[in-house]
Every structure is written in structure tokens, then in C-alpha cells.
Amino acid sequence: MPFESRSEESRSPGNPQLEKGLTTEQVATRVARGQANTTDQTSSRSIRDIIRTNVFTRFNALLGALFVLVTITKSWADGLFGVVLVVNAAIGITQEYLAKRKLDRLALLNAPTTWVVRDGHLAQVRTAQVVIDDLIELRTGDQVAADGRLLSAAGLEVDESTLTGESDPVPMTAGDDVRSGTTVVAGSGHFIAAAVGANSYSHRILSEMRKFTRTTSEIQRSVNTLLRYITWIIVFALPLQIWSQTRAIGNQGWREVVIRSTGGLVGLVPEGLVLLTSVAFLLAAVRLSRQQxxxxxxxxxxxxxxxxxxxxxxxxxxxxGDITFEELLPLGDATADEVRPPLGALADDPNANGTLKAVARAVVAPPGWQREHTTAFNSARKWSAAEFTGRGTWLLGAPDVLLAPDDPIRDQVGRLTATGRRVVLLCHSRSPLRQSDLPADLHPRALVVLSERVxxxxxxxxxxxxxxxxxxxxxxxxxxxxxxxxxxxxxxxxxxxxxxxxxxxxxxxxxxxxxxxxxxxxxxxxxxxxxxxxxxxxxxxxxxxxxxxxxxxxxxxxxxxxxxxxxxxxxxxxxxxxxxxxxxQFAHLPSVLAEGRRVIGNVERVANLFVAKNVMSLVAIVTAAAFSLPFPFLPRHLTLVSTLTIGIPAFFLALAPNRRRYEPGFLRRVLRFAVPCGFVAGSVVIVSYLLGRHRYGLANGSSCVILGGGPSPQEVACWQPGTGAAVALLATSFWILVVLARPFDWRKTLLIGSLAVIAATAFVLPSTRTLLNFDLPSGLLVQSLIVGVSGAGAVEVVLRLVSRQERD
CATH class of the missing domain: 3.40.50.1000 (HAD superfamily/HAD-like)
Known part of the structure; x- marks a missing residue:
């Protein structure tokens, strides 16, 4: 339904231009011409933006280039990280699209609305549906939807601070210009929309204002800083890795160099960190939408x-917020019968605020009271008034504003307000009403007592x-x-x-x-x-x-x-x-707080996993270069380790409950824990690989070539040092995951246990052993597990040292 009709009773009569407005056909014509109040600003990103931000990133470009190089070598198993890349992007696009649909529907249902006159009826339409030449009615609290010139104004005051920076409300009269983006703080009025949407004066200014006031996110700022660090590390590591692998295994051909170089560089790319951060925010928003x-x-x-x-x-x-009229207390020689008529006449206001509406529900408007001038209530003035023909000016407002400092009525007001009730003062003046100027000869006539429900x-x-x-x-x-x-x-x-x-x-x-x-x-x-x-x-x-x-x-x-x-x-x-x-419902705020804490705590966990992997890869790259070693892993090995100890668990951990209180220092904590843990994992890889080369594999490691029809006995022997390094790294990485997943519940236990079983299966099933180039003699298994468990112990030590530093 495009808009909701209302009674015309509240509309100001008397001006022929205010009677009809546009017809439905005229509105449709203007919409077809593109003269509606729409802009390119939406509550969420477009589908094109979603695809672009999930696919066209610098890290995806790097991984894509590496994937192309690996496929040229025809080592298909080592290109598995390309599949992970596509799956990551697909998950991100799907999650954001589904969240976008839900949030856009919710935003549409709660979009700002504007009162317009169409076909002679007052109607409420979405602000985006306002068209050029629409007759718009302004009420207190409305945002002005378009630019135009006032046809009528009754006590109208507009806050133009968003455009001019001036905080004082501006009184408006018929013939004055109003601009979109400003706010009605008092009174009412009508105008014809002369400029809408992108053509309005305020469009550019308000666009910049929204950008400037974008909510600050420590998580996003910290993740962006991490990505900037990692980018520079990759710039440094890329030529170093290619040079070192050319030097170590260049005699085995360019394909071997490409595959080994890719193994290290893949480990440096945090391909899922940005995705999981975005998904965590989006799903939090969707969860909260279910709670209104x-x-x-x-x-x-x-x-x-x-x-x-x-x-x-x-x-x-x-x-x-629903104020209830409680009682009327006449002052001085006034009687209730004398003060009820002016009070009812004041409340009979088409632009009444909450106080006047509460009075109107309890006090009947008297006949014969003709309103000549009105000063609408606003929060700075704290009173409203109306001048009635032959009856003077009547005011209703805050007693401490309308009463003299030494007036004894203040004591009575104080006793009433001390009980939590709200008190306003009814005053009379014989002076004519002059907009925002308070009449000098005020005579207090009654106290109006109202109450609010907590x-x-x-x-x-x-x-x-x-x-x-x-x-x-x-x-x-x-x-x-x-x-x-x-x-x-x-x-x-x-x-x-x-x-x-x-x-x-x-x-x-x-x-x-x-x-x-x-x-x-x-x-x-x-x-x-x-x-x-x-x-x-x-x-x-x-x-x-x-x-x-x-x-x-x-x-x-x-x-x-x-x-x-x-x-x-x-x-x-x-x-x-x-x-x-x-x-x-104010009670929803604890849920929002809990959701925010869940996002912060879980993204911190995920960031630790990714950064530890990046540091591990950097340590392995630098050490391999320093000692002229082949890089310990093939890309397929790191794909397995990353998927089982980072990719899959990170996705679940990012969505898990987390009630840890927020503490500042997101990036500092991540680096303090993840860097030493990554160094431990990198050391585990190098130690296990060197031990494997010394006791297993071929005596002359330079003769290892992993490409061929095989697997031949020579190829299987070449697999063993890398297999041992993978076992040790899995043991240490799983313990990093265990540390970050604490405290445990049955879901986390089931998740990590299932992933550990899958990891073990990769070394047992003949098909996966061949696919992943694994060969694990029992002695190598024991040796690698000892190194990996030692690394896990070192991770536990790191955790305790970091926890102690945090407490200190």
C-alpha cells in the first residue's frame, strides 16, 4: 500500500491551494519523469558493491595470480586454495545478500514518512515517494522532505543547524523558504515541493554530514591496520620467497620453484579475516532485527x-511517554469552572504536543473560543500560548519559567514535583501575543498536574x-x-x-x-x-x-x-x-550490548587465528631463505591446515556466544598473543622439517621432484619431511585453537573434535595421502607429535604470560 490515508480534520482550512494537492495521475507522471524524492543513498550496499567488495580485493588478486601460476604447473592439488578462495567469496556474497534483503525490508517498513495532500486528502507517504509539486504539511518533529516556499505557517519554527550550523530555531511565516534536511521544532505549515531528491539544496551537504558522522569501529580500524601491515610483509616476502626457492631448488625446474614459493605466500594471506568480520556484523544486525x-x-x-x-x-x-492528566488546581481566587474553558481551548490545537494532547483527552474544548495567534511549544522556550478573540492571551508552560523567582507558588510546585508528577502552569495575560516574546503581565490561574508511567x-x-x-x-x-x-x-x-x-x-x-x-x-x-x-x-x-x-x-x-x-x-x-x-522497548538495549560484545570477542578470536598463521608463514619463509631450504610445505598442505584449524573453526567461533566484557586495545591484544604464537608455530615447522630431512626422506634432498606420474618410491620418500612438518603444525595449531575457544561447551568440543578426526583421516586414507603427498612412518609420527606437543606447551606458556601482563 503506497500510503496511509487520514482524516482531514487536522488540516488547516481556508487556503484554496491547501485543499486538493496533486492527483494520483499527476504523481505517477512525475515518478515516471524521475521527479521523485529518491537518491542513490540506500540503507545497505548494492548487489554490485557486495560482489565487488567480496571478490575484487588486493588479497584475492594475489591469491588469484598464485592460483593461475599453480594451474600452469598442472599441480592441481596445490590449487585447492583457489577453491577455498571461491567458497569464501561465495559465502560472503550470499550472507551479505541475505542480510541485505532482510535489513532493507526492515528499513523500508520503518522509512521516514511525510504528510502530503493528494486528491484532496491528507496522506502519509514514505519520504522517498514525495514528488515535485507535492503539497506537504509540516508538523512538530518532522524532517522537511524537500525544498519549497511556505504557503501557510502557524507558529512554525525550524531548526536549520544541519545546514547552517546555527542552533537557534528560525521562526517561519508564509512566503519563507524551507529546505530539506531541516527539522520542525514547533508549529505547523504547508508548502509546495520545488526541489526533491538529488536536486535539493541539502542533498550534497547531508551526504557529507552522514559520511563524517559514520560510526567509529575499533574492530574495523584494527583489522584495516592489520591488513596494511600484512600487505607490506607480503611486499617484502614475495621477492624473498621466490629468490630463496630458486636458490634452493632451482635445479628441479621452474614448476618446483612456483609451487614451493606459492606454499609460503598462501600462508601470508588472511583470506577470510575481512569476510568473517563483515559476516559477524551483518548477522548481528539480523539477530537484533528479530528483536525489533x-x-x-x-x-x-x-x-x-x-x-x-x-x-x-x-x-x-x-x-x-503517554502523559496522563491527573488534576487541575486553581490558584488564588480562580475556580475550576473559570480555568477549564481556557485550558480546553489551548488544548484544542491541531499541532498539539504531548502535554496538550493529554489535557485534550480530559478537558472538553469550549465553544466560541476563536484563536487569533498561536505560539507553539518548543523545548528551549518551555511554554506555548494562544491569543483568543476578546479573551486575551493564555499560556501553558513550565512554572519555573513563568513564575517570578520569589513567587510562593513555587513551593507548591516543588511539593508536587517531588512526588514524580509533572506540573505545568496556566497563566493569563491581557497583552497581545507576539510570537516568542513572553507577555509581561502574567497572572497565574491554575496548576495542571500530569503523571507519567515508568x-x-x-x-x-x-x-x-x-x-x-x-x-x-x-x-x-x-x-x-x-x-x-x-x-x-x-x-x-x-x-x-x-x-x-x-x-x-x-x-x-x-x-x-x-x-x-x-x-x-x-x-x-x-x-x-x-x-x-x-x-x-x-x-x-x-x-x-x-x-x-x-x-x-x-x-x-x-x-x-x-x-x-x-x-x-x-x-x-x-x-x-x-x-x-x-x-x-528500552529493555532491548542489554541484548544490543551483548550482541556487540559477542562480535568484538569473536572477531578478536578469529583475528588471532589468522595473524598466528601469517607469522608462522613469515618465520618459515625467512628461515628457509636463511638456510637455503625448500619451503617446508606445498600449497595443498597449508590449505589443509588453514581449513581445519582456521577457516572452518573461525566461521563458527565468529558466530558463537561470547559475554566477555569489552576492554580497549583490540589490536594490541591480538598482536601480543598471535605474534609469539605464530613464531612458536613457525619454529615447530622448521624444527620438524629439519628433523624429518635428517632422519627420513632422501639423503640428497635436492633430487626431490614432486611432479610426475608416480607416486614412485622416490617421490614418497620426498613427501616425508613435509608430512612431519604438517603433523607438528597441526598439533600446535589445534592447541592455539583450543586456547582461543575457551571456555568450552559441547558445541566447541564437538567442532574441534570433529576437525581433529578429519585431520587424522587425511594421513590414514590412501586416497587423501596420495592427493596431499603424505607419507608418515611411525617413527616420523612420534617425532613430529613430540615437536608439535612441545609447540602446544609453548603456546600455553605464551597465554599465561600474556594473561599476567593484562592483569598487571
Whole structure:
């Protein structure tokens, strides 16, 4: 269904241009002309991009070139790594495509929407379906969908900070220009779309803004650094390997040189690391989508796991957000019968905020009250007003803004807010209303008492965050006493000096750094101050998540490391957030945190496996060059070892549960463990190979040629040193895998046990022995196992030393 129809009752009457809008046929014509509000920005990569990023990489190019060289030699078994290369790319493409389909469908269902008038009816359509000349209605919280000129405006104020950098809302009147990407913070209006999609003024600016605010991922940054290191290592190792193998076995022909050289270079390529990192992010996003969490930027899954401070807006986050009218308390000589009519008239506003809607449900609008002028509520002003013909101006807003500092009514307000209830003040003025200027002759007439329901899951969720050493800050535009009372109801502990009225503090982030260290409850916070408080926490070294649902939260959400918007929140808020809780359930955040920790912990495990293999290959290459040795392995040997101890287990480990708390230093920890383990594995390979050459194989190793029709006895003897090295490397590599897979459960035990059985089978079955060029006399088996087990012991020592350094 292209859009959802609504009643026209809320639409402003009186302007003929606002009655009809475009017809369905006119809309279809404009869509056919390409005049719709679509751009090339999508929520995920295109299929072409998916294929390109999974296939056309520098490492795939290197492995592809090596595969071509090996196939030229017609040593087909040594080209098995090419099959692994294709399978890796196919898995990556398939996984990302399936995830793309699911996430795109979810994003489409929750795409931003715009109110338009079509065929004389007000309708809500996806913003991408807006076309040129559409008649658009603006409401508080909407993002402006296109460029155009206002036909009407009622108390309309627009935040243009995304385009101009100016944070103050701009009052708008009929005839003013509005631009896409800006946000309506108060009032309502109508305009005709004059420029849409890529032709809009803000398209280029907003595109750059999105790129600049891309979520930072420590995992991706660390993996990219690893890949950069490995690239330079390959640049160094490539000529060294070719030179050393030419020198060692050049007399056996170019084919032997190519195959032995390829064996070392294949081990240097982390062909599955990027794939598994991407798959881990994608599947995490898909898992969270099943819990009604839309991940708008994949690295945000990891980002929330790094968060150590969560800033919460009260309304819509800690509370359900549906405000309920509780009672009306007349002031002075006023009576309830006198103050109910103006209160009902104020609430009878087509662009009412949550407070006025709650009042409207309880107080009937009186007949005969003609509204002349309106000043809509916004979070910076904290009051709304309307001037009625012959009845003066009536205002409804925050008592501490509308009352004089020494007014005794403040004591009554304080007693009410201390119970967690919300209190607004109804005032009357005989002065005419002048937009955002507060009338001078205010007369308080009544207190309107409202209440908010605390989310049933809020207390438990906050307890979880505290147990994970994540600090909580509540940042709200409401009265500090009310915010503090709500905080107490959800179990937050704080001292009296930890509750701050934001009107008494600075808006400069540097000056707020000391304040945010000791204070945890902030009330009467303006949208700009919310952003400044987030910046102050970041400058104190914290990773900050901000949750919210209102327009007043949008600036802070955009500034935070991770922005979390409620699904029922304003479109502007959801547009800048990395995560959207589609059903508005705050209780989903622990699941997001756990998913992020799973991704970080598992990718770290996988990275250790790959880096250890790279270091092992480098050690073997350098040692072979130093001692003029043939490289110990054929490519087929490393394909077997890599598949059984890295490729298959890495895929499963990347998706396994992992509740380890996040600690900074991903790359440092990987290098600290994987480099010495890789050195141990490389040493095991060289030692076992030298022992095998000394006691087994041919006396004159230079006469070994592995190509031919055979296997002849001479060829079988040539296989033995490499077979012994493979046994020793498998023993050490399996232990590295065991160390990284801890703690064990039945799934991991079954996985590693099955892979070990498969590895043993490769040395036993005649067909695989011939395919892989394995020959393993019993003495060589024992000798190689001793070397491999010694390497496993050295890996355990490395683990203990690294663990001790981490504790220290």
C-alpha cells in the first residue's frame, strides 16, 4: 500500500491551494519523469558493491595470480586454495545478500514518512515517494522532505543547524523558504515541493554530514591496520620467497620453484579475516532485527559494547511517554469552572504536543473560543500560548519559567514535583501575543498536574547497565525535582548535589567537564545543552550512548558515539540515530550490548587465528631463505591446515556466544598473543622439517621432484619431511585453537573434535595421502607429535604470560 490515508480534520482550512494537492495521475507522471524524492543513498550496499567488495580485493588478486601460476604447473592439488578462495567469496556474497534483503525490508517498513495532500486528502507517504509539486504539511518533529516556499505557517519554527550550523530555531511565516534536511521544532505549515531528491539544496551537504558522522569501529580500524601491515610483509616476502626457492631448488625446474614459493605466500594471506568480520556484523544486525532493533549503521553493534556512559532522556525512555492528566488546581481566587474553558481551548490545537494532547483527552474544548495567534511549544522556550478573540492571551508552560523567582507558588510546585508528577502552569495575560516574546503581565490561574508511567523494564535494564560498569546520566528538559523522583523510582542512586538545574550551568562543553564527573541528574536542559553534556563526557574520555525520542534529543543523538532512538519518536530523531528500537522497548538495549560484545570477542578470536598463521608463514619463509631450504610445505598442505584449524573453526567461533566484557586495545591484544604464537608455530615447522630431512626422506634432498606420474618410491620418500612438518603444525595449531575457544561447551568440543578426526583421516586414507603427498612412518609420527606437543606447551606458556601482563 503506497500510503496511509487520514482524516482531514487536522488540516488547516481556508487556503484554496491547501485543499486538493496533486492527483494520483499527476504523481505517477512525475515518478515516471524521475521527479521523485529518491537518491542513490540506500540503507545497505548494492548487489554490485557486495560482489565487488567480496571478490575484487588486493588479497584475492594475489591469491588469484598464485592460483593461475599453480594451474600452469598442472599441480592441481596445490590449487585447492583457489577453491577455498571461491567458497569464501561465495559465502560472503550470499550472507551479505541475505542480510541485505532482510535489513532493507526492515528499513523500508520503518522509512521516514511525510504528510502530503493528494486528491484532496491528507496522506502519509514514505519520504522517498514525495514528488515535485507535492503539497506537504509540516508538523512538530518532522524532517522537511524537500525544498519549497511556505504557503501557510502557524507558529512554525525550524531548526536549520544541519545546514547552517546555527542552533537557534528560525521562526517561519508564509512566503519563507524551507529546505530539506531541516527539522520542525514547533508549529505547523504547508508548502509546495520545488526541489526533491538529488536536486535539493541539502542533498550534497547531508551526504557529507552522514559520511563524517559514520560510526567509529575499533574492530574495523584494527583489522584495516592489520591488513596494511600484512600487505607490506607480503611486499617484502614475495621477492624473498621466490629468490630463496630458486636458490634452493632451482635445479628441479621452474614448476618446483612456483609451487614451493606459492606454499609460503598462501600462508601470508588472511583470506577470510575481512569476510568473517563483515559476516559477524551483518548477522548481528539480523539477530537484533528479530528483536525489533533496526541497526542503521552496522558498526553500531560493536559501538554499544564499547559504551561506558549511557545518557537517557526521561520522557519516552524511562517513562512510557503517554502523559496522563491527573488534576487541575486553581490558584488564588480562580475556580475550576473559570480555568477549564481556557485550558480546553489551548488544548484544542491541531499541532498539539504531548502535554496538550493529554489535557485534550480530559478537558472538553469550549465553544466560541476563536484563536487569533498561536505560539507553539518548543523545548528551549518551555511554554506555548494562544491569543483568543476578546479573551486575551493564555499560556501553558513550565512554572519555573513563568513564575517570578520569589513567587510562593513555587513551593507548591516543588511539593508536587517531588512526588514524580509533572506540573505545568496556566497563566493569563491581557497583552497581545507576539510570537516568542513572553507577555509581561502574567497572572497565574491554575496548576495542571500530569503523571507519567515508568516503563516496567526500566529498573531492570538500568540494573543491568550498572552491573556492567556502565554509568547512567539522565538528561531531561523537565523539572529537576520531577526527573530526580523518576530516577529514584527506577532505582538510581544519587546525592543531592548530583541533581542539576541546567539553567545554572554553562553551555560550553569544556566548562561542563567537571560538572558531568559528579552529577548524574540534569533537568531543564535545552537541546543545545544536551549536546554539550554529551561532548563534555566524550572529552573526559568516555564512550557515550544517548537515547531519546523527541526533536530536542536529535542534536545529542547525532553527537553521541551511539545514538539510540525510540521507534515511536520523532522522524528527525530516528534519522540521526544508529540504532532504532522499533517497538520502543528500552529493555532491548542489554541484548544490543551483548550482541556487540559477542562480535568484538569473536572477531578478536578469529583475528588471532589468522595473524598466528601469517607469522608462522613469515618465520618459515625467512628461515628457509636463511638456510637455503625448500619451503617446508606445498600449497595443498597449508590449505589443509588453514581449513581445519582456521577457516572452518573461525566461521563458527565468529558466530558463537561470547559475554566477555569489552576492554580497549583490540589490536594490541591480538598482536601480543598471535605474534609469539605464530613464531612458536613457525619454529615447530622448521624444527620438524629439519628433523624429518635428517632422519627420513632422501639423503640428497635436492633430487626431490614432486611432479610426475608416480607416486614412485622416490617421490614418497620426498613427501616425508613435509608430512612431519604438517603433523607438528597441526598439533600446535589445534592447541592455539583450543586456547582461543575457551571456555568450552559441547558445541566447541564437538567442532574441534570433529576437525581433529578429519585431520587424522587425511594421513590414514590412501586416497587423501596420495592427493596431499603424505607419507608418515611411525617413527616420523612420534617425532613430529613430540615437536608439535612441545609447540602446544609453548603456546600455553605464551597465554599465561600474556594473561599476567593484562592483569598487571
Amino acid at each position: 532493533v533496526l541497526v542503521q549503521e552496522l558498526p553500531a553493534v560493536e559501538g554499544l559494547a564499547r559504551v561506558d556512559v549511557v545518557c537517557l532522556d526521561k520522557t519516552g525512555t524511562l517513562t512510557i 516503563r516496567p523494564d526500566a529498573a531492570e535494564t538500568l540494573r543491568y547497565f550498572r552491573s556492567q560498569n556502565v554509568d547512567i546520566r539522565i538528561i531531561s528538559g523537565d523539572n529537576p525535582a520531577t526527573v530526580a523522583a523518576i530516577a529514584q523510582r527506577v532505582g538510581l542512586e544519587f546525592t543531592d548535589d548530583g541533581v542539576i538545574d541546567a539553567r545554572t550551568i554553562s553551555t560550553d562543553p569544556d566548562q561542563l567537564r567537571d560538572v558531568v564527573r559528579h552529577a548524574s541528574i540534569f533537568g531543564r536542559v535545552s537541546p543545545e545543552q544536551k549536546r554539550s553534556l554529551v561532548q563534555a563526557l566524550q572529552r573526559n574520555g568516555h564512550v557515550v550512548a544517548m537515547t531519546g525520542d523527541g526533536v530536542n534529543d536529535a542534536l545529542a543523538l547525532k553527537e553521541a558515539d551511539i545514538g539510540v532512538a525510540m521507534g515511536n519518536g520523532a522522524q528527525a530523531t530516528k534519522a540521526v540515530a544508529q540504532l532504532v528500537l522499533l517497538d520502543g
